[in-house]
Amino acid sequence: MQLTVSGLRKSFSGQPALDDVSLTVASGELVALLGPSGSGKTTLLRTIAGLEQPDAGVVLFGDRDAATYRIQERGVGFVFQHYALFRHMRVEDNIAFGLRAQKSRRLPAHLIARRVGELLELVQLSGLEKRFPAQLSGGQRQRVALARALAIEPRVLLLDEPFGALDARVRKDLRRWLRDIHDRTGHTTVFVTHDQEEALELADRVVVMNGGRIEQAAGPDAIYDEPASPFVFSFIGDSSRLPVRIAQGRALFEGDDLDLDAGAMSEGEGHLFLRPEDMDMAQASGPGFPGRIVSMRRIGGMRRITLACGEAGHPVVFDVPAHRAFSLSQDLRLRICGGRMYLPSGGSFVAHRLKAHEVQDDRPPERSGNDA
Numbered sequence: 001m002q003l004t005v006s007g008l009r010k011s012f013s014g015q016p017a018l019d020d021v022s023l024t025v026a027s028g029e030l031v032a033l034l035g036p037s038g039s040g041k042t043t044l045l046r047t048i049a050g051l052e053q054p055d056a057g058v059v060l061f062g063d064r065d066a067a068t069y070r071i072q073e074r075g076v077g078f079v080f081q082h083y084a085l086f087r088h089m090r091v092e093d094n095i096a097f098g099l100r101a102q103k104s105r106r107l108p109a110h111l112i113a114r115r116v117g118e119l120l121e122l123v124q125l126s127g128l129e130k131r132f133p134a135q136l137s138g139g140q141r142q143r144v145a146l147a148r149a150l151a152i153e154p155r156v157l158l159l160d161e162p163f164g165a166l167d168a169r170v171r172k173d174l175r176r177w178l179r180d181i182h183d184r185t186g187h188t189t190v191f192v193t194h195d196q197e198e199a200l201e202l203a204d205r206v207v208v209m210n211g212g213r214i215e216q217a218a219g220p221d222a223i224y225d226e227p228a229s230p231f232v233f234s235f236i237g238d239s240s241r242l243p244v245r246i247a248q249g250r251a252l253f254e255g256d257d258l259d260l261d262a263g264a265m266s267e268g269e270g271h272l273f274l275r276p277e278d279m280d281m282a283q284a285s286g287p288g289f290p291g292r293i294v295s296m297r298r299i300g301g302m303r304r305i306t307l308a309c310g311e312a313g314h315p316v317v318f319d320v321p322a323h324r325a326f327s328l329s330q331d332l333r334l335r336i337c338g339g340r341m342y343l344p345s346g347g348s349f350v351a352h353r354l355k356a357h358e359v360q361d362d363r364p365p366e367r368s369g370n371d372a
């Protein structure tokens with residue numbers, strides 16, 4: 001079932017938690033809502049579920065206004081961060097709870113039992129149906145919570161940081177497992193997380209929220225490679241930024257030409273955002289600018305160096321092979337090979353990917369030896 005939210009607004013004591021949020025989730029799509037704490041993710045999820053009334057805007061399930069369903073009939077499966085299982089109920093009764101609560105179209109007991117059995121198999125907990133929640137691990141409890149949410153065959157499945165309270169290893173396993181279940185059951189799913197790695201790995205599409213607004217909704221690659229705003233750039237992945245002026249097709253940092261191709265950009269002052277892979281050590285004679293090493297740390301096979309650059313000591317982060325020897329306070333020259341330039345424009349930003357100039361090669365093409 002397609003899910004649409006349109007023009008949603010919600011304030012708490014005059015403070016906007018949702019500020020004109022519009023989003024369409026295609027039938028069967030798995031969308032991750034990603035954003036810092038307080039950005040409105042839970043409020044959006046609760047509004048979709050009907051647990052919160054919006055001040056303005058609508059939620060549609062397919063073509064129908066979700067508010068016209070009675071709350072029990074909305075058909076929303078909800079999984080919270082903190083396993084909200086009934087502690088006094090066995091696993092099987094937790095899972096069956098929603099099915100037994102359906103008044104109008106309650107299944108007979110033997111069909112409920114069959115459905116619980118299928119769900120236990122789906123979430124790989126067969127054999128544990130007689131246990132109480134206290135006799136399960138955190139990961140197992142979240143799997144029961146998911147089975148309970150799926151039991152009612154929801155129109156949409158909403159998960160609010162379902163793995164947030166679990167340790168990193170279990171999280172990673174459950175993430176793959178959830179993707180697998182989603183692919184098998186095909187529910188329209190909205191998944192909240194503040195963990196970018198989780199969002200990028202799990203979701204068909206990532207929706208980045210900030211301050212009650214959607215900053216960008218796009219596939220994982222586009223979110224990483226073409227962030228729509230400086231916020232998205234710095235929220236996803238490692239980043240550095242330098243104040244840069246575009247003038248006459250050149251990108252200038254504190255007056256130094258960065259030797260990037262900025263011919264397509266309009267003139268102005270903005271910020272150049274950089275990933276660690278956008279930088280390299282400069283050749284002594286080539287383009288570059290100086291910086292001083294202020295910190296180093298080991299990341300896998302690489303060493304991540306932070307340089308303080310320019311008069312203001314802007315921190316710039318990049319990677320070098322771990323075997324190369326560097327020391328704190330050492331002076332280096334850095335070369336920028338690319339980056340994403342954001343120029344402010346009417347309350348928003350114009351973004352351009354900048355590349356290093358092509359190296360000029362005036363030699364004639366080599367001839368192959370065959371026709372000699």
Ligand SMILES: Nc1ncnc2c1ncn2[C@@H]1O[C@H](COP(=O)(O)OP(=O)(O)O)[C@@H](O)[C@H]1O
Pocket residue numbers: 012013016017035036037038039040041042043044
């Ligand atoms: N029931 C509530 N009463 C008052 N303020 C709330 C309530 N729910 C959320 N807020 C506020 O709305 C904003 C968004 O919160 P929330 O949706 O929980 O963000 P997130 O889930 O992204 O951390 C926050 O500033 C939060 O304090």
Ligand SMILES: [Mg+2]
Pocket residue numbers: 041042043160
């Ligand atoms: Mg939340």
